Amino acid sequence: MKNQGRYGQFGGYYVPEVLMPVLEEMEQAFERYRDDEGFCRELAVLLKDYAGRPTPLYRSEAISKRVGAEVLLKREDLMHGGAHKLNNTLGQGLLAKYMGKRKLIAETGAGQHGLATATIGALMGMEVKIFMGVTDIERQMPNVQKMKIMGAEVIPVTGASGTLKDAINEALRYWTSHVDDTFYVFGTAAGPHPYPTVVRHFQRIIGDETRRECLERFGRLPNVVTACVGGGSNAIGMFAAFIDDKDVRLVGVEAAGYGLDSGKHACTLQKGKIGVLHGAKSYLLQDENGQVIESHSVSAGLDYPGVGPEHSLLKDIGRAEYVGATDDEVLDTFLYLSRAEGIFPAFESAHAVAWVISQAGKFNADDIIVINLSGRGDKDVDAFIKYRPEAAQ
């Protein structure tokens, strides 16, 4: 493979030998179809008519007033399925179809990527197996039921913790013995090459639309674009369109959980050390012996001890800044946005909103700040009420 999918010293493909040919086959197919007229036309129709793109860029009067700048929300929450995940699964699903693969597998943690894969499986008439940790299955029963209703098989994974990390390991293991007819739909901009590149490509529509809309409406680019970072797909999708514009500040917001000084683990890019997880080298939460440690966040979608390799590079070269928002700030922001705008933000997305609010008074009045609102928070209402029962009394 060309540069072996390196982002500086990060990325690569640290996988069992048997997966090398299928990853290469996938890279070649991606290079062949990414600009292919028929492929692009088919994907564009799906993104428009099925998923509801382009998503709006909405000026929030309330947040703008509060922080003293022009604050805009990129409304990925309004896409079909209620999050940015479908941009990626539609792209990878179509790639699988063009490659002649009829069976899809995917990992899921909170269930959002499992749902987005089950969705395109139903749409494209493909068999879908979703690998999910037993702990997550218990915690996320409504999502498990939705996947099954759409016809997907949910495969319980036991393991160290029964969460996302184990689910990815098991999906990779299953794939090694089913490479001929099976396509692995990976959920974020991490994993072995070519996934970080593929996922970035299919999520880049978020940044491309934002850029176009800003130029049309304001005649200039935003001063700051910000997004939450789990594995890093919605953030890299937004950042990708602005990386070459050195004047645009890129800010990724990680889950700080109970807070960075709490002794609990969070903030992979700020606190992690370089290591290899799920086929790629990147920053990683690990103990002194290099054992991966579980992260903690109120938001299940950001609870991943690794991060996509390009974010590790953007951090090291200083092109993007990475900051954190705590569980408490996220819960405050969830309530604030619900009451100020009538929008439930996904807990994940609320991290980015929380950071912007924390910067009140630090921007110029005409600065344009774009927040990627990666998903809607209806899924988080029950958890919110558990932490803040008084809000519904």
Ligand SMILES: *Cc1c(COP(=O)(O)O)cnc(C)c1O
């Ligand atoms: C899955 C998810 C995330 C985190 O994943 P990234 O790959 O970091 O984008 C963020 N927001 C929402 C709404 C999600 O569903």
